Amino acid sequence: MKKFIYKILLISILFPLLFVLLVLLSSSYIDNKEFNNANTESNLLFIQSDMSYDIAFMGISHARNFSRYGNKLIMEKILGKSILNIGKGNGKCGVDGQLFYLKYFYSKNINIDTIIYVLSPPLLYADYLNRASNTFNDEPVRWDFISLYLKTISKNKYQRLLSYISSKLKPGWFLQYGFPEERLKSKLNKIDTAAINEGFNLAYLDGLNENIFDDNCETIEKTIQLAEQNNSKLIFIIPPAVFGKWPGHDRTLSFCKKMNELYTTDYYDFSESIKQPKFYFDHHHLNSEGVKYFTKHYLFSLFEAN
Amino acid sequence: MLFNSIEFAIFLPLVFVLYWFVVNKNLKIQNLFLIIASYVFYAWWDWRFLSLIIFSSSVDFLVGLQLGKENSPQRRKLFLLTSIIANLGLLAFFKYFNFFVNSFSEAFTFFGFHISVARLSIILPVGISFYTFQTLSYTIDVYRRKLEPTKSIVSFFAFVSFFPQLVAGPIERATNLLHQFFKPRRFNYSQATDGMRQILWGLFAKVVIADNCAPLVNDIFSNYDTYPGSTLAIGAVLFAFQIYGDFSGYSNIAIGTAKLFGFSLMQNFAYPYFSRDIAEFWRRWHISLSTWFRDYVYIPLGGSRTSLEKQIRNVFVIFVVSGFWHGANWTFIAWGFINAVYFLPLLLLKRNRRNTNIVAENRLFPSIYEFIQMSFTFFLSTLAFVFFRSESISDAFSFISHLFSSSLFDLPQVRLTKQISLLLLFVIIEWLQRDKKHALEFKSLLNHRYLRWVIYFSVMLILFVFGNFNKTEFIYFAF
Structure with missing residues (x-):
């Protein structure tokens, strides 16, 4: 019996040690490589402490898209401002995750003048994004990140942490590819109603549930409060889509109006602003040409107005 | 729990x-x-x-x-x-x-x-x-x-x-x-360590194999009318591995846990996908249930020591009842019936007890004939499992007719790199260990302590890295 218990204890100690060692090795292997906001979907790989940015984008893929590959440079050049993008696409991150990222970056003494929260209506109706276990899979293992997360109330917390840590030993971590560049340069040929509806089914996996909407609005309100505490101005934009308004658009807009009355936030509805398919690579993601056009004609004037 | x-x-x-x-x-x-x-x-x-x-x-x-x-x-x-x-x-x-x-x-x-x-x-x-x-x-x-x-x-x-x-x-x-x-x-060290190894392999089969197949299987079976036949074929094969990983995984954990308490339970799965015909498959799949029905239903009905007509009746009775045991749905009855139909030619040709040994015994590779036999048996059982997995009989028939349509040769619409790699590893280990009670029973390696530890750590590492730890229930809980 003694021998058995001794061996079980030995495995219980040695295996976690070995596991952590391997995780740290593979994490630091990628962490030591050069990354920037344009060539990775990770947020921690390129952001350093004690930095200042004029603008930070938050949201899902519609936000992240503004920084993928050349898009970030295009925007910075047109707006003449430094940009940070902590938006997260690929169905990995909801409003909870976005709030946590912001909290972490403030804790790293990062100053942001203006936050553009790209408020895609599907984000507000999604609980599955708040429960996603792969939210942090793109991030290197950092103790301060884990320790802050452990103190945070979050859905699916331990599942997410396990996935975050174990993902460092998966082939995808070593490949660390950004969003495919050729996709961003491609153009939507025609408007396909069936594809739009299929897209709605994928985007609204939890349906148009008002309870989820209210919970997510509460989290966004906390995001506003955090931004205000850190002297960042928060602006909501509803992003453009080739089909115009998403389901749940009116509720999203009235939430923006309400926040505008309660806090110092502003909001802009760009949902109907660009309807030409040539500016999109699918029905709701701007391609590089679209990002350029949108920045020049809409975001530029937004910053002029502010 | x-x-x-x-x-x-x-x-x-x-x-x-x-x-x-x-x-x-x-x-x-x-x-x-x-x-x-x-x-x-x-x-x-x-x-x-x-x-x-x-x-x-x-x-x-x-x-x-x-x-x-x-x-x-x-x-x-x-x-x-x-x-x-x-x-x-x-x-x-x-x-x-x-x-x-x-x-x-x-x-x-x-x-x-x-x-x-x-x-x-x-x-x-x-x-x-x-x-x-x-x-x-x-x-x-x-x-x-x-x-x-x-x-x-x-x-x-x-x-x-x-x-x-x-x-x-x-x-x-x-x-x-x-x-x-x-x-x-009395605590028995070898029994307990073997139990731990069996638990480890059971967890691997459940968390790494079955639970990684499950999301794709669920998607393909729920939306079978939108996928080409090639994707449905993949869905059917993945389900065959899902149910095997799930159920054999549970059995291995159960047997391994019992060993920790000094108990010895019967083997429930004996590498059924390496069977050369359906009769052998049923001697290796859910052994505790098959032998239960054999001893308490089939033999009292006369078993094989009766007229041919009654033997045929007995085979259908045992398979249909066994199917019905799995669930209150016509799909399970159909699954049992199909297996009886598969079994029938073997019975009529008196070939149902032909393959009682281990395939390719004392050889690393099977012969081409054995390989074809195993592939065909796997094909038959996978096809029958479509009924097991489908919501209704009509769904099962629609699934099969979509599967065998011209789109069977289209490019499949699923990414499978992870699943294929893990399944290959699983099948290779099970193949190499097919003469043992479970796949981590390393009798010949018992003296090579370091090699043993490398194997344990590798399996545990794969378990933690590729395992799906969402609390997914075991399929057989529903039965």
């Missing part, structure tokens, strides 16, 4: 320590402790259904005692009947009531009559099909005078509720398990 849960990871060491260090002085107390632990394990899911286990155990314990005293054949039959009615009655009520009501209603509707029937909203108690069959085997064996009835209520209740195999088997026979509760247990 699920084997792949944090709760069980705490429960098992706690029960282990108390079992070997606190209640080890007295066999009765140790058995009583096992009953309490097993009831806690079961109550974690729903404590209300503990009453059914207690009821079933009590009836069969008392019936056993009466059978021991009684010599009149009529009265003995009556006692046996009491046990059968009590156990199958529970099963019929909780599992099949709505099925029968719906089927009658549909039959009336088919003939143009509309009747309104009352349906009950009943939760299916986890493991009811397993423990009722286990306890029934006791009364039948006592009735047949194969087994002396036990006078120890504690041992009997511990036998019925023994937590490692309570909710999803193996369905143990009293002749194999009950006597183990009478003997003082």
Whole structure:
């Protein structure tokens, strides 16, 4: 019996040690490589402490898209401002995750003048994004990140942490590819109603549930409060889509109006602003040409107005 | 409580320590402790259904005692009947009531009559099909005078509720398990380490293989009308591995856990996908259920020692009943029926006991003929599993007609790199270990300590990196 218990204890100690060692090795292997906001979907790989940015984008893929590959440079050049993008696409991150990222970056003494929260209506109706276990899979293992997360109330917390840590030993971590560049340069040929509806089914996996909407609005309100505490101005934009308004658009807009009355936030509805398919690579993601056009004609004037 | 849960990871060491260090002085107390632990394990899911286990155990314990005293054949039959009615009655009520009501209603509707029937909203108690069959085997064996009835209520209740195999088997026979509760247990180092290895492999099969196949399988079977045949073929193959990983995984964890407590349970899966014909497949798949039906249904019906017509009838009866045991749906009955049809040519040609040894014994690779035989058997069982997985018979037929359409040769619409790599690893290890009781039984490597540890650590690493730790239930919990 003694021998058995001794061996079980030995495995219980040695295996976690070995596991952590391997995780740290593979994490630091990628962490030591050069990354920037344009060539990775990770947020921690390129952001350093004690930095200042004029603008930070938050949201899902519609936000992240503004920084993928050349898009970030295009925007910075047109707006003449430094940009940070902590938006997260690929169905990995909801409003909870976005709030946590912001909290972490403030804790790293990062100053942001203006936050553009790209408020895609599907984000507000999604609980599955708040429960996603792969939210942090793109991030290197950092103790301060884990320790802050452990103190945070979050859905699916331990599942997410396990996935975050174990993902460092998966082939995808070593490949660390950004969003495919050729996709961003491609153009939507025609408007396909069936594809739009299929897209709605994928985007609204939890349906148009008002309870989820209210919970997510509460989290966004906390995001506003955090931004205000850190002297960042928060602006909501509803992003453009080739089909115009998403389901749940009116509720999203009235939430923006309400926040505008309660806090110092502003909001802009760009949902109907660009309807030409040539500016999109699918029905709701701007391609590089679209990002350029949108920045020049809409975001530029937004910053002029502010 | 699920084997792949944090709760069980705490429960098992706690029960282990108390079992070997606190209640080890007295066999009765140790058995009583096992009953309490097993009831806690079961109550974690729903404590209300503990009453059914207690009821079933009590009836069969008392019936056993009466059978021991009684010599009149009529009265003995009556006692046996009491046990059968009590156990199958529970099963019929909780599992099949709505099925029968719906089927009658549909039959009336088919003939143009509309009747309104009352349906009950009943939760299916986890493991009811397993423990009722286990306890029934006791009364039948006592009735047949194969087994002396036990006078120890504690041992009997511990036998019925023994937590490692309570909710999803193996369905143990009293002749194999009950006597183990009478003997003082001594801790056996080799048995316990082998148990740990078996648990590890069971977790691998469940968390890495079955649970990584599950999301794709669910998607493909739910949206089969939108996918090309090639994707449906992948879905069917993945389901074959999902159900095998899930169920054999559960069995391995159960057997391994029992070993930690000094118990030996029967092997439930013996690498069924390396079978060369359907008869061999059924000797290797869910062995505890197949042998249960063989001993308590097939042989009493005459088995193979009767006229050919009756043999054919017996084969259909055993397969259809076995299918129906799995669930209250026509799809399971169809699954059983299809397997009977597969079995029939082997029976008629008297080739059903041809492949009783291990395929490619003492060879690394199978011959081309053996490979073709295994592939064909796998194809047949996979096709039958489409019925097992589908929501209805019409869904199963639609799935199969979509599968065998011209789109079978289109490019599949799923990314499978991870699943294929893991399945390959799984199949290779199982193939190399096919002559062992479980895939991590490394007898020849026992002297190479470092190699053994490298294997353990590698399996654990894959488990933690690629395992799906969302709390997914074992498929057979539903049966």
